Amino acid sequence: MKEIELSDLDRRLLERLATDARVSNREIAREFGLTEGAIRLRLKRLIDEKAIQVAAVTNIDHVPDSVIAYLWIDVDATYPLAGVLDALVAQPEITYVASLVGRADILAITWVRSATHLADYLHNTIDPIPGIGRIRYELTHRMIKHDYRLTTITR
Amino acid sequence: MKRQLDEQDEAIIAVLREDGRIAIRELAQKVGLTEATVRARIRRLETSGSIRIVAKRDLGAMGYPYTALVGIRIRGRTIDEVGQDLLAIPEVISILSVIGRNDLEIQVVARDMATLNGLLTETILQIDGIVGVESALAMNIVKYDHPWGRFE
Numbered sequence: 001m002k003e004i005e006l007s008d009l010d011r012r013l014l015e016r017l018a019t020d021a022r023v024s025n026r027e028i029a030r031e032f033g034l035t036e037g038a039i040r041l042r043l044k045r046l047i048d049e050k051a052i053q054v055a056a057v058t059n060i061d062h063v064p065d066s067v068i069a070y071l072w073i074d075v076d077a078t079y080p081l082a083g084v085l086d087a088l089v090a091q092p093e094i095t096y097v098a099s100l101v102g103r104a105d106i107l108a109i110t111w112v113r114s115a116t117h118l119a120d121y122l123h124n125t126i127d128p129i130p131g132i133g134r135i136r137y138e139l140t141h142r143m144i145k146h147d148y149r150l151t152t153i154t155r
Numbered sequence: 156m157k158r159q160l161d162e163q164d165e166a167i168i169a170v171l172r173e174d175g176r177i178a179i180r181e182l183a184q185k186v187g188l189t190e191a192t193v194r195a196r197i198r199r200l201e202t203s204g205s206i207r208i209v210a211k212r213d214l215g216a217m218g219y220p221y222t223a224l225v226g227i228r229i230r231g232r233t234i235d236e237v238g239q240d241l242l243a244i245p246e247v248i249s250i251l252s253v254i255g256r257n258d259l260e261i262q263v264v265a266r267d268m269a270t271l272n273g274l275l276t277e278t279i280l281q282i283d284g285i286v287g288v289e290s291a292l293a294m295n296i297v298k299y300d301h302p303w304g305r306f307e
């Protein structure tokens with residue numbers, strides 16, 4: 001995705017949403033001294049151009065028994081990578097999928113309840129995906145930093 | 156304070172993960188609750204610290220198209236000490252301590268390849284206690300939905 005130049009108004013909108021992302025267009029318009037239509041149009045443009053996304057984030061400290069696992073996946077050379085990527089993206093438990101150079105062909109990040117759950121999940125759900133070769137995994141023990149205000153908008 | 160989420164909370168959160176600015180009326184219709192109930196539940200989820208509704212920015216649109224996924228091995232210092240040094244590098248957007256052959260998995264973003272190279276081969280390697288790094292470059296990120304965070 002290409003860098004998108006933000007106008008001063010875009011920046012002010014982002015700052016305002018950082019405080020309260022559900023503030024109404026009418027309220028923002030009142031604060032900025034602009035029309036509601038102008039605010040709606042700017043926000044729509046930012047969202048349509050995939051510069052921003054407004055979404056709920058769950059506090060990981062409030063989720064009991066959650067383990068984040070990194071899955072480093074090698075794909076059989078005879079299978080097209082795209083098919084394996086699509087199958088991983090379709091898994092609701094998988095929150096991040098990227099094709100790589102180095103370390104493995106694909107990194108998938110998944111959220112499981114326990115190490116036992118991960119073993120079952122890998123065996124029953126991921127291993128049967130055609131083209132999946134070797135999987136190495138790492139269990140996350142602690143989140144020191146994760147900037148949830150950054151993303152890659154793919155939808 | 157922690158509170159258990161019930162099915163109705165989960166249903167509301169699922170919709171808000173797709174569109175955090177959805178109108179209350181539309182959200183109420185989707186989950187089959189009244190507008191007043193939905194409004195009260197969102198407020199309670201936010202004040203109890205269970206969820207935050209945030210504006211997320213696209214890394215590419217911000218001018219950071221490069222991401223490296225870096226595994227780090229540490230000797231002679233604690234994971235937290237090295238973690239603190241990594242926190243000082245703004246391009247390091249995620250730091251997780253892991254169990255496996257690495258001690259930390261971090262994500263590093265950059266505006267261009269030269270900067271990424273400098274971060275991986277100089278800045279990070281200069282941190283005391285880091286004895287090994289292995290890096291991968293993300294070619295194509297096809298899903299990035301991390302629905303969780305640690306609220307400071």
